[in-house]
Amino acid sequence: ASFHRNPSLEKRFDNAPFTFYNVGTGTCGKTNVASDFVVALNVAQYGSGQDCFRTINISYGGKSTQAQIVDEELGLDLSIGLFEFFAPLSDGLLIGILYNNFSDLPSRAYDFVIIGGGTAGSVVANRLTENPESSVLIIEAGGTNIDAFQLDVPFFASIFKSQYDWNFTTTVQQGLNNHSTFLPRGFVLGGSSSVNGMVYTRGSADDYDRWATVTKDDGWSWDNLQPFIAKNEKWELPADRHNTTGQFNPSVHSLTGVNAVSLSGFSESIDPMIFEAVDELGGIFNFNQDYNSGNPLGFGWLQLTISTEGRRSSSATSYLAPKYIERKNLDVLLHARASRVLPSVSKSSLSGYAFRTVEFAQDLDGPLLQVNALKEVILSAGVIGSPHILLNSGIGDSDELSEIGIKSLVNLPSVGKNLTDQPAVTNVFLVNSNKTTDDLLRNATLLNKVYTEFNKTGMGPLVVTGGNQISFFRASESLTHKFGDPSSGRNSPHLEMLPANGFYGIPPPAGHFLTLETTVVSPASRGSLTINSTNPFANPLIDPGYLTSPFDIAAMREVIRITFQYLSAPIWDGYLLSQFGDFANITATSPDNVLDEYIRNNAGSSGHPVGTAAMSAKDADYGVVDPDLRVKRVEGLRMIDSSVFPFVTSAHTQAPTYVIAERAAALVQAAWV
Numbered sequence: 001a002s003f004h005r006n007p008s009l010e011k012r013f014d015n016a017p018f019t020f021y022n023v024g025t026g027t028c029g030k031t032n033v034a035s036d037f038v039v040a041l042n043v044a045q046y047g048s049g050q051d052c053f054r055t056i057n058i059s060y061g062g063k064s065t066q067a068q069i070v071d072e073e074l075g076l077d078l079s080i081g082l083f084e085f086f087a088p089l090s091d092g093l094l095i096g097i098l099y100n101n102f103s104d105l106p107s108r109a110y111d112f113v114i115i116g117g118g119t120a121g122s123v124v125a126n127r128l129t130e131n132p133e134s135s136v137l138i139i140e141a142g143g144t145n146i147d148a149f150q151l152d153v154p155f156f157a158s159i160f161k162s163q164y165d166w167n168f169t170t171t172v173q174q175g176l177n178n179h180s181t182f183l184p185r186g187f188v189l190g191g192s193s194s195v196n197g198m199v200y201t202r203g204s205a206d207d208y209d210r211w212a213t214v215t216k217d218d219g220w221s222w223d224n225l226q227p228f229i230a231k232n233e234k235w236e237l238p239a240d241r242h243n244t245t246g247q248f249n250p251s252v253h254s255l256t257g258v259n260a261v262s263l264s265g266f267s268e269s270i271d272p273m274i275f276e277a278v279d280e281l282g283g284i285f286n287f288n289q290d291y292n293s294g295n296p297l298g299f300g301w302l303q304l305t306i307s308t309e310g311r312r313s314s315s316a317t318s319y320l321a322p323k324y325i326e327r328k329n330l331d332v333l334l335h336a337r338a339s340r341v342l343p344s345v346s347k348s349s350l351s352g353y354a355f356r357t358v359e360f361a362q363d364l365d366g367p368l369l370q371v372n373a374l375k376e377v378i379l380s381a382g383v384i385g386s387p388h389i390l391l392n393s394g395i396g397d398s399d400e401l402s403e404i405g406i407k408s409l410v411n412l413p414s415v416g417k418n419l420t421d422q423p424a425v426t427n428v429f430l431v432n433s434n435k436t437t438d439d440l441l442r443n444a445t446l447l448n449k450v451y452t453e454f455n456k457t458g459m460g461p462l463v464v465t466g467g468n469q470i471s472f473f474r475a476s477e478s479l480t481h482k483f484g485d486p487s488s489g490r491n492s493p494h495l496e497m498l499p500a501n502g503f504y505g506i507p508p509p510a511g512h513f514l515t516l517e518t519t520v521v522s523p524a525s526r527g528s529l530t531i532n533s534t535n536p537f538a539n540p541l542i543d544p545g546y547l548t549s550p551f552d553i554a555a556m557r558e559v560i561r562i563t564f565q566y567l568s569a570p571i572w573d574g575y576l577l578s579q580f581g582d583f584a585n586i587t588a589t590s591p592d593n594v595l596d597e598y599i600r601n602n603a604g605s606s607g608h609p610v611g612t613a614a615m616s617a618k619d620a621d622y623g624v625v626d627p628d629l630r631v632k633r634v635e636g637l638r639m640i641d642s643s644v645f646p647f648v649t650s651a652h653t654q655a656p657t658y659v660i661a662e663r664a665a666a667l668v669q670a671a672w673v
């Protein structure tokens, strides 16, 4: 743990799957070369000057060898040297490692093969390898999260489109005035938890109780999930170690989980005004000491998956941290994209099929490869990837599959249906202050200064995302009366308002901003994911059906009006200058049709799509997985990720995904004792 990375040495071996650490001093230093995290490999480097990069001593298990580096620039011979040396020593044991190439993988069969090393997949891999007898392989389409500073630094979270994103686009959305929109998803180890906004919200107790009701499995209720919430959450001090008394309720948090959660570690200039306005207004603007208690309504201090060190805590940095990755029974294959699960004969399943073979490719134009699960394949490729793989495999609506020329093996019409996302609009105000976050993103000198501070101390404005509060509201009774209530219960919000002390994303060249992002967190609209190609690597058609339900557009109007009501508090006098962009035309009294036009032109994804392979009761004639998350009618295949939400929780979706994964891992373990 006390190793220091040696970036210049790493640069020389860019293509080798190893991480270099300096562990001593001297001209070359004594260097410990580890494959990403196999610290059992102890490599001493010797020589000086250029020589020190040419020959490397490797010792392991009392034996030693040398790896010659013939091509200094590529360092490829180093990787070959290590594998040749290491394979015979390992005696057929599986060694925990991050692999870039299938040919290097020590086995072709594992007890469990997990497709997708994202938020949920990493949890499941971690828990299943607690048992040294269980071997696990993760197949992840993206690459490593290591050394990706954009992912590590919380402040950069608002810059969505990157090499770490799948960069999906939805179909043309009728509810968005016929435009399509960007749908972000993480394409990297840790999945969306490596790229998300780090907001930690569990939702309401009723959200989970509704899951328990529809699945007829009390294990999904709020009360019964508490141990799994606790296994996930590791409450930490904020990066600035400020006194947090009164800002949260310690009795509803866990100090013993794996993934770090903390309050904001940097004060924004608007913090006092946010709560002053709450005091001034009262009513629906009540202070909620802890929105994660099961009762989220009101204004609270934001809780984030950020560590005391001021770093993003993703499933990759937490559940796949070095001490877990080094487990001998866990392997991770990167840059491997699953295309299908392949059938074998099953005597026990309803369809007559078991699915324990995973087909994948490392190069989309290259050969299709296969790996086998001895016990189960676990689909954790997320709300888009998991149903996509099922459909490619002939598991879905048999009529729809036959129409496009895919042989239907299992008729499960619910696959890809029930896609639910929370539409969001960012409402932007110009403000009379230069203490916003905007200058950080347009002044390189300033950014360098705070980045240096961040690297040195783990503090400063980069340890947060720009907003330190969150608020949740119910839609009006007249709305729920008119359209029905899509929420899970009377303590569950329909609406969210999230303030940020600056422009959301890259700011325009001039001006300082306040952004209030409004979201319908309990939407009534539903969409779908379908395919129109027999090429398993063609993108699926993603249709979230944004704002197609009359409830959702009316609810968005209400939350925008709530925003105006909130900003009418006297404390904001003189701070707000004007509104920005399309929002400039909107007022508190704008008629419905004007607001609707603004909303439909500006709404997009909140990044929270769920539900494309919903769980349902064992005896239900709809749904994709049973309450144990086994894919219905088949054997050997489970689905563990955000696609199994039967309803979206009335909040951001990573915490519930973690909780699903924690409980699901326990269910898998119990099934194989």
Ligand SMILES: Cc1cc2nc3c(=O)[nH]c(=O)nc-3n(C[C@H](O)[C@H](O)[C@H](O)COP(=O)(O)OP(=O)(O)OC[C@H]3O[C@@H](n4cnc5c(N)ncnc54)[C@H](O)[C@@H]3O)c2cc1C
Pocket: 115, 116, 117, 118, 119, 120, 121, 139, 140, 141, 142, 160, 184, 185, 186, 187, 188, 189, 190, 191, 192, 193, 195, 196, 197, 198, 199, 200, 201, 336, 337, 338, 339, 380, 381, 382, 383, 385, 386, 389, 606, 607, 608, 609, 640, 641, 642, 643, 652, 653, 654, 655, 657
């Ligand atoms: C930009 C953004 C911002 C967000 N902000 C927040 C927030 O602030 N708070 C919050 O609570 N939630 C947030 N979310 C939502 C939350 O992060 C997700 O709901 C959650 O992480 C989903 O977890 P998952 O395990 O279902 O999928 P993911 O974490 O997306 O994991 C799926 C993994 O499978 C891999 N994969 C996909 N297809 C294949 C394939 N064919 N073969 C192999 N691997 C494959 C992917 O690369 C990925 O690593 C945000 C999401 C995004 C994208």
